[in-house]
Amino acid sequence: MKKYKILLFAILGLIVTSCDLDEEPPFLANENVYATGEDASRALTGIYASFADGNYYGYNFIFLSSLNSGFAVTRGQGNKNTSVPNVTLASLKPTSAISELNNTWNGIYRSIARANDAIQSAIVSENPTTEDDEVINDVVGQAYFVRAFNYFNLVRMWGEVPLRLVPATKEEVHLGKSSIKDIYAQIVSDTKKAQELMNGAVGKGTVKPEAAAMLLAKVYMTLATAPAEHKETGLNYWQMAYDEAIKVYGKYALVGDYDALFQTATSDDTEESIFEIQSSEMASMNHVKEFTPSHRYIITPTWGKLYVNAEVYDLHANTYPGDPRLASTYIGNFINQVNGSESKRYPDVTWRSNFNNAFPYVLKLGEKDQNITTTYTNKNFIVYRYSDLLLMLAEISNELQNGEQLGYVTKVLSRVGLTPHAGYSGDQESFRNAIMKEYQFELAFEGHEWFNNRRRGYEYFLNNVIIPHNTSPVFKEAVDVTLDTNEENVMYLPIPLIEIDGNELVD
Numbered sequence: 001m002k003k004y005k006i007l008l009f010a011i012l013g014l015i016v017t018s019c020d021l022d023e024e025p026p027f028l029a030n031e032n033v034y035a036t037g038e039d040a041s042r043a044l045t046g047i048y049a050s051f052a053d054g055n056y057y058g059y060n061f062i063f064l065s066s067l068n069s070g071f072a073v074t075r076g077q078g079n080k081n082t083s084v085p086n087v088t089l090a091s092l093k094p095t096s097a098i099s100e101l102n103n104t105w106n107g108i109y110r111s112i113a114r115a116n117d118a119i120q121s122a123i124v125s126e127n128p129t130t131e132d133d134e135v136i137n138d139v140v141g142q143a144y145f146v147r148a149f150n151y152f153n154l155v156r157m158w159g160e161v162p163l164r165l166v167p168a169t170k171e172e173v174h175l176g177k178s179s180i181k182d183i184y185a186q187i188v189s190d191t192k193k194a195q196e197l198m199n200g201a202v203g204k205g206t207v208k209p210e211a212a213a214m215l216l217a218k219v220y221m222t223l224a225t226a227p228a229e230h231k232e233t234g235l236n237y238w239q240m241a242y243d244e245a246i247k248v249y250g251k252y253a254l255v256g257d258y259d260a261l262f263q264t265a266t267s268d269d270t271e272e273s274i275f276e277i278q279s280s281e282m283a284s285m286n287h288v289k290e291f292t293p294s295h296r297y298i299i300t301p302t303w304g305k306l307y308v309n310a311e312v313y314d315l316h317a318n319t320y321p322g323d324p325r326l327a328s329t330y331i332g333n334f335i336n337q338v339n340g341s342e343s344k345r346y347p348d349v350t351w352r353s354n355f356n357n358a359f360p361y362v363l364k365l366g367e368k369d370q371n372i373t374t375t376y377t378n379k380n381f382i383v384y385r386y387s388d389l390l391l392m393l394a395e396i397s398n399e400l401q402n403g404e405q406l407g408y409v410t411k412v413l414s415r416v417g418l419t420p421h422a423g424y425s426g427d428q429e430s431f432r433n434a435i436m437k438e439y440q441f442e443l444a445f446e447g448h449e450w451f452n453n454r455r456r457g458y459e460y461f462l463n464n465v466i467i468p469h470n471t472s473p474v475f476k477e478a479v480d481v482t483l484d485t486n487e488e489n490v491m492y493l494p495i496p497l498i499e500i501d502g503n504e505l506v507d
Helices: 002-011 037-052 060-067 099-120 131-158 180-197 209-224 237-245 258-262 287-291 310-319 324-329 386-400 405-414 428-443 449-454 458-470 497-502
Strands: 273-277 333-335 342-344 381-385
Touching: 037 099, 037 131, 037 273, 060 099, 060 287, 060 449, 099 131, 099 497, 131 180, 131 209, 131 449, 180 209, 209 237, 209 273, 209 381, 209 386, 237 386, 258 324, 273 386, 310 324, 310 428, 310 458, 381 386, 386 405, 386 428, 405 428, 428 449, 428 458, 449 458
Parallel strands: none
Antiparallel strands: 273 381, 333 342
8 A cells, every 4th residue: 555655646746736826737628638547547646645735634724624623722833822823713713814724725726626627637438348437437536526525625614615616727717706505516416426436446545435425424414504595495404414324334344443543553544444645654744743742752853733722621531531532632741752851731730830731732643653753654644434424323313313323322432442421311402412522522633623613503613612611610811712702703714815816706
């Protein structure tokens, strides 16, 4: 697998560099450039490389979505709660000029551009008869999946955005925003097209039809609680979500060791991984440098840019005392690998006397092997995994009241030696509250918290994240940020300056 990854990134060294809309697109458009399945596979390599780019899952998107989730602060730009990222992103008061916001927007649209090029540059075979036909169909199906996935991220984070469905040209640089309803309609259409075309012909290291079913289930779950103007009327979105999610059930499995999912040597394409971004030592994502705890958790200097808010850690620890997922996700006490001193912070110190010791580090994202001597890694990043699918089925089943919900939660908790707590034994609302927190405990800082915290609307976000933080007994003005309560600020990100300045039809 690693040989495939190294080849993947080596081929694409030239096209991973950034380009703006005034440049020619990285692929030839409007003509069939895929004479063979090998040609199509090379283009698919470029599409997936865009996910590992530093502007997307390689760094900026993960930092932006984590910091603006209501769960975290950063030590970046000053290691204090009054730094620019903390008084904007971490406080839920983002501005259009924030670099991570602009970079993420650019990274997502670059990925969309590559998917558009692939869709436009291939001829799909209605009745494939050769191996090349099968591969080309699979590649185009995956391109539709990528485009749908990317617009799902965009519409949830920014609301109305430009809906670019063809390769950009100089004549088509300026494009107005589409309605949220129209964007969701396109996401559904693209995902269904992906399911129709994907056949597994490309092989290991790329997504399969089950990933599209999981994506569509997430889309339907989001629409189930969305405002009426964002969706079609008269549809049972919870049942539609169940019908898609159940297609994935039993096709994957939970790994035996939760912590192994986040270890460099054992995290590759496991039986739990449904959609995984490939990395390699030659083309590493930036997670080790940016997210591994600083203060020399490893010998090589790192930034350690994410701290978790104390009440987020406490809720998990108080709900499941002794949960091994805590040690896999956070760390408050470790040995400095340069001078041997002990580095302590919350929860290992309880006084929270200054910003530097007031929060646990987020450990899951970075390097966990303290003996490593480099920031380059072949550690993959799992976007969709089976435990998430099981929690989705539990939530959906609770909404449908079909009697299946507790079984799915039990499977997830059994892996870490736990059983469902009392909240799962109450009524539908009690179960709903419990499962929404279970996403937090199981999937913390894997790129989902921004969306899960807002998916059930402003009142949920306000009452379950914002107010609990602002009124927490461990809240200290000297170190914590105060989360904004203005709905217009906290539910969507502002359109970035890069788009406002470059697109005359967006302001």
